[in-house]
Amino acid sequence: MDTLSYKTKSANSATATHKWYVVDADGEVVGRLATRIASVLRGKHKPDFTPHADTGDYVIVINADKVRFTGAKLDDKEYQTYSGYPGGQKRRTAKEMLDKRPSMVLELAVKGMLPKTKLGKAQIKKLFLYTNANHPHSAQQPEPFKF
Secondary structure (H helix, E strand, O other): OOHHHHOOOOOOOOOOOOOEEEEEOOOOEHHHHHHHHHHHHHOOOOOOOOOOOOOOOEEEEEOHHHOEOOOOHHHHOEEEEEOOOOOOEEEEEHHHHHHHOHHHHHHHHHHOOOOOOHHHHHHHOOEEEOOOOOOOOHHHOOEEOOO
16 A cells, blocks of 8 residues: 555645635625635635645735624724834724724734734735725736635
């Protein structure tokens, strides 16, 4: 019996193929959409998923400003930043964030679901967020992603 035939093959950067997907965020709940996007960016939807390799796909999100929150999160949820200086801590509610930087809400949600390593930094670079229905990536021929 040849035991080498049972060897598990791990994907690497040379063997991974990256596709482009477009997602319409109009009316979607932020957390539920972010988990699906993070899964695609990591490559967990593929049969050759490898945790230590970047096997994920590119994701284009259109209408990122039309996402919604459930319950009272729009007023209760706070986003916190800190400049590093005394008194440099700032807090914004989700409502303020959607008014001032609408794409940042979804970006922070997805970023929190990715690994906090060099691999996670490479994966978040494959996310493209747009607040309207147009995007400049038509040359990549993105497919709509079915959740």
